[in-house]
Amino acid sequence: MDSLKKTSVPSVRATKVCVVGAGYVGLTAAVCLAELGHSVVCVESNPQRLAALLRGEVPIHEPGIDELMNRHAGTERLSFTDDVEVAMDDVQVVLLCVGTPPRPDGEPDLRQLGRAAAGVVSAARGDVLLIVKSTVPPGSCEALELLAAGHAREGVNVVVASNPEFLREGQAVWDFFNPDRVVVGIDDPQMQDLVTGLYPAQWPLVLCDRRSAELVKYAANTFLAVKISFANEVAQLCEALGADSQKVLAGVGLDARIGGAFLSPGPGFGGSCLPKDLGGFIAVAQSVGQSAPLARAAQVVNSEALDSILRKLEVALGSLQGKRITILGLAFKPGTGDVRFSPGLGLGEALAQRGVLVRAHDPVAAPVTTSMELVSDPYQAVVGADALVIMTAWPQYRELDHERLREEMKGHVVLDAVNVVGIDEVAHVDFDVYGVGRGLSTDFAPVLWPPLEWMLDSEPHNAAVSR
Ligand SMILES: NC(=O)c1ccc[n+]([C@@H]2O[C@H](COP(=O)([O-])OP(=O)(O)OC[C@H]3O[C@@H](n4cnc5c(N)ncnc54)[C@H](O)[C@@H]3O)[C@@H](O)[C@H]2O)c1
Structure with a gap:
């Protein structure tokens, strides 16, 4: 104590x-x-x-x-x-x-x-x-x-x-x-x-005064939500550009005016507070005739985080119908068993609706759900899986035996939505690892290369310059 x-x-x-x-x-x-x-x-x-x-x-x-x-x-x-x-x-x-x-x-x-x-x-x-x-x-x-x-x-x-x-x-x-x-x-x-x-x-x-005290809480959580959504927006850009969001955001967060906390991309914020208080902040602003555009943007970016995971799975697996996918992590964050507005639970439900057979493991959380089968051991949870998705950054998921996971799985797709799998650590394992804001650089083949065009004195070419 x-x-x-x-x-x-x-x-x-x-x-x-x-x-x-x-x-x-x-x-x-x-x-x-x-x-x-x-x-x-x-x-x-x-x-x-x-x-x-x-x-x-x-x-x-x-x-x-x-x-x-x-x-x-x-x-x-x-x-x-x-x-x-x-x-x-x-x-x-x-x-x-x-x-x-x-x-x-x-x-x-x-x-x-x-x-x-x-x-x-x-x-x-x-x-x-x-x-x-x-x-x-x-x-x-x-x-x-x-x-x-x-x-x-x-x-x-x-x-x-x-x-x-x-x-x-x-x-x-x-x-x-x-x-x-x-x-x-x-x-x-x-x-x-x-x-x-x-x-x-x-x-x-x-x-x-009382109103100010009440607003401190709403404003603090709205700022944290904006920070997470900003990190996710940067991560999306990193994926499109072949940059590494972990390096980019670490570099950004070291600026003392910004700070690194809550600047990690992931599956979007969940839990009982941030989504609710962000929505409350917007509702309060609306009630006094304001539109709270920053807060709304954070909401939009957050709702896109789950879509992005589903898209990546579809790119990796093709049709999801009938596939077996294992989710590691149902708590909305490590250290709690709380699944209110949990991205892991939300993903499981979205996958089940698409005809996926979902299995899930969490060291603490045990939600009542019919969308997925809960399994008490992570290695058992991946047996026969076409893909594995890590949704909560529990410390034990950083220590997983990747070779054993690969042996138990049928497929080789790992979607690490919380960036806990070191790409170098799994280099020797037959895994395709998709992180958030990283891990896609080998697929990076941009058609457009605007910076070169932006350096030229002449009028821009009609045809884009290829790399
Ligand atoms: N969970 C967090 O991390 C956190 C952090 C800061 C602020 N908050 C805020 O604090 C509040 C509580 O959050 P929580 O997560 O503890 O909620 P919770 O749902 O876990 O707990 C609320 C408890 O109140 C009990 N309850 C409801 N009405 C009651 C009544 N009339 N008499 C006796 N018990 C009653 C419920 O049964 C429940 O056990 C919320 O407004 C939340 O936004 C939560």
């Missing part, structure tokens, strides 16, 4: 806190706040999830949570319930960590939040401070304050603050204890210390 903290965590003034929702955000907040010294009661409405928590089990894959659960669950520092009345006994501070999934049109569905707030406020016998950790569009805290006030008993005041969460799945506990920033949006100065006091005073704090 201590490896998840940079230094020993400074103490805070212990507060009784109710956390609503024990998902990635809520459960992480609950165990970490308990570790900081607060007294936390966590409300979870999903019966299976609650039953697991009451048995002391961690229902999500998140390093470090089990250790904190072992230390605090069942003590006065941490308990779980589905009974809001019990949870709200003598509690003023409530962290709302419920889901805010996208509606089909991209607008955020905030009904879980409305219901959760109504539930806790109805149960409160004294003033309540609702702290929204869920990701919400600007204006939500104000709306929630109005809505919640309608459920409060007489004489009970409700204040809503924004405290968006920035954790990354797979390293959520580390991120909690080592935040780049704690953002707090609050309009009531008297309640400010109740929010900021939850965290050690040394942690970097951005204190602002």
